[in-house]
Each structure stands twice: as C-alpha cells, then as structure tokens.
Amino acid sequence: MNCALHTEVEATGFCRNCGKALCAQCRRDVRGILYCEVCLADMLARPQPVASGVSPGLAVVLGFIPGLGAVYNGEYMKALIHVVIFAALVTLDSSGRAQPFSGIMTAAFIFYMAIDAYRTAKARMLGQAPPSSALGGWSTDKPIGPIILITLGVIFLLDKYYSLGLARRLLVGGAHRAGSADAVETNGADIIGGDAGWATQSDARVSGARSPG
Amino acid sequence: MGDSIRCTCQRCKVSGLTWPAVLITLGVLFLVSRGHWGYGIGALWPVLLVVIGLLKLAEAFASTEGHIGS
Numbered sequence: 001m002n003c004a005l006h007t008e009v010e011a012t013g014f015c016r017n018c019g020k021a022l023c024a025q026c027r028r029d030v031r032g033i034l035y036c037e038v039c040l041a042d043m044l045a046r047p048q049p050v051a052s053g054v055s056p057g058l059a060v061v062l063g064f065i066p067g068l069g070a071v072y073n074g075e076y077m078k079a080l081i082h083v084v085i086f087a088a089l090v091t092l093d094s095s096g097r098a099q100p101f102s103g104i105m106t107a108a109f110i111f112y113m114a115i116d117a118y119r120t121a122k123a124r125m126l127g128q129a130p131p132s133s134a135l136g137g138w139s140t141d142k143p144i145g146p147i148i149l150i151t152l153g154v155i156f157l158l159d160k161y162y163s164l165g166l167a168r169r170l171l172v173g174g175a176h177r178a179g180s181a182d183a184v185e186t187n188g189a190d191i192i193g194g195d196a197g198w199a200t201q202s203d204a205r206v207s208g209a210r211s212p213g
Numbered sequence: 214m215g216d217s218i219r220c221t222c223q224r225c226k227v228s229g230l231t232w233p234a235v236l237i238t239l240g241v242l243f244l245v246s247r248g249h250w251g252y253g254i255g256a257l258w259p260v261l262l263v264v265i266g267l268l269k270l271a272e273a274f275a276s277t278e279g280h281i282g283s
Binding site: 014080084088145146147151157 | 220231232235255261262265267268270272273274278
C-alpha cells in the first residue's frame with residue numbers, strides 16, 4: 001500500500017487515529033505509536049481531558065462483586081469473563097475435591113477483580129488508556145488471560161468427563177461388547193452413560209426413546 | 214464524525230465476533246442439553262470458557278495494521 005499523501009511512495013505505517021497509510025516522511029512517531037500530522041495537530045489542539053465522574057473508590061468496592069467492577073468501567077466482555085471464571089472457581093470449590101487450592105484461588109480472584117477495577121477506573125479518571133490486565137493482558141502480546149481461560153475450560157471439561165465416568169463406561173461398554181452380544185444389546189446406552197446412577201437414568205431415557213420404534 | 218468510523222483492522226474484527234460467538238455457543242449448549250445425548254448444561258458450560266479463551270487468543274495474535282482509534 002502506498003502513502004495517502006505521497007501516492008508514489010510505499011507506506012511504512014498507519015496513523016493510529018485515522019488509519020491513513022503513511023510513508024517515512026509523513027509518519028510522526030510518538031513513543032512508538034504512529035500518527036499523521038493532521039491527527040497529531042488535532043490532539044495537541046484538543047483540551048486536556050478533565051477528570052470524569054469516575055470514582056476509583058466506588059470501582060474498588062464494586063470490584064469485589066464479580067463482574068460489577070468491570071461493568072462500572074464499561075468493560076462488558078471483561079465482566080462476562082470475570083463472572084464465568086468466578087462461577088468456575090465456585091463450582092470447583094463446592095465440589096470439595098480441590099481444596100484448599102480452589103478456595104485460595106477464589107479469594108485471590110476476588111481481590112484481583114477489585115484491584116483491576118480500581119486501576120481501570122483511575123486510568124479513566126485521568127483520561128488515560130486502560131492499563132493492561134494484571135494477568136498480563138487479555139489482548140496483548142502476552143495473552144496469559146486467554147490461556148488461563150482455555151486451561152480452566154479444559155480442566156473443567158475433563159473433570160466433568162471423568163466425574164461422569166464416561167471413559168470408564170466406554171471401557172466397560174467395550175468389555176461388554178467383547179464378552180457378550182446380549183450385554184451390548186442391554187447396555188447399548190453405555191456409550192453415552194455416566195456414573196452408575198446417572199447412567200441408569202440415561203439408559204432408561206434412551207431405552208424409552210428407542211422402545212416405540 | 215470521527216467517532217462513527219468503524220475500525221476494520223483484524224484485531225477489531227475478531228473482537229467484534231466475541232459477543233456473537235458467546236451467544237451462539239450458549240444457544241448450541243442449551244440445544245445440546247435439551248437433546249437426548251444425556252449432557253446437561255452443568256456438564257457443558259466449560260465449553261463457554263474455551264470459546265471465549267480461543268477468541269481472546271485469536272484477538273491477541275490478530276494484526277492491528279490499519280487500526281483506527283485508541
């Protein structure tokens with residue numbers, strides 16, 4: 001792509017504000033961020049942002065309630081992520097199998113949300129860009145947040161998978177198939193079955209669904 | 214007028230897909246939970262974490278070339 005002004009010259013960057021292609025002559029580098037001269041002049045002419053009605057104190061209080069601190073700062077996706085992670089941690093906590101790890105993680109996450117809400121609100125109050133997340137950023141070059149989300153998701157899926165006993169049931173189902181054709185007929189729902197009680201309900205449901213046909 | 218310009222850089226495009234993807238995932242999870250596969254929403258909800266994580270990961274690695282705005 002060529003420069004928007006010098007159309008015969010190859011562009012070497014884009015203005016962060018208006019997206020215009022810029023050649024080496026047109027680009028204005030401000031602490032590593034490129035602007036065109038027009039945008040830079042507009043920014044300098046613009047009055048400095050005054051403190052908005054954002055209260056970091058209120059943000060930190062709301063931050064203790066999952067998702068509410070982020071909602072206060074207008075970060076709705078982050079709010080959803082906070083709520084989902086909190087729900088995941090509480091679920092892990094209530095299972096009782098991961099104590100005291102899950103309890104400590106839940107407590108740490110509550111304080112993290114409050115501190116994150118405070119930092120964001122303070123930046124907004126000063127008219128600055130929101131700081132990168134304490135987890136290393138949700139969308140920066142070090143995407144630690146997304147990796148934690150995926151890891152948590154996979155752990156919980158595996159946890160559900162094994163607590164439902166699917167692997168065990170599949171193995172047992174395989175053994176039945178190997179041992180007796182009748183067993184396969186009677187336990188056909190093993191493939192989607194879970195632990196003993198759960199599988200019984202499932203078997204009954206599937207049998208009921210199949211029997212009319 | 215400048216505020217109405219919508220950024221079309223890769224990162225902003227991926228970012229804009231997050232909410233629709235969350236809604237679609239929730240819809241699919243509820244559909245599956247109502248089916249006869251035996252999986253309830255209680256067993257499937259971690260899929261939502263994985264989907265959000267993957268989208269955020271894609272957003273992190275997406276190009277910001279031509280980004281408009283702060």
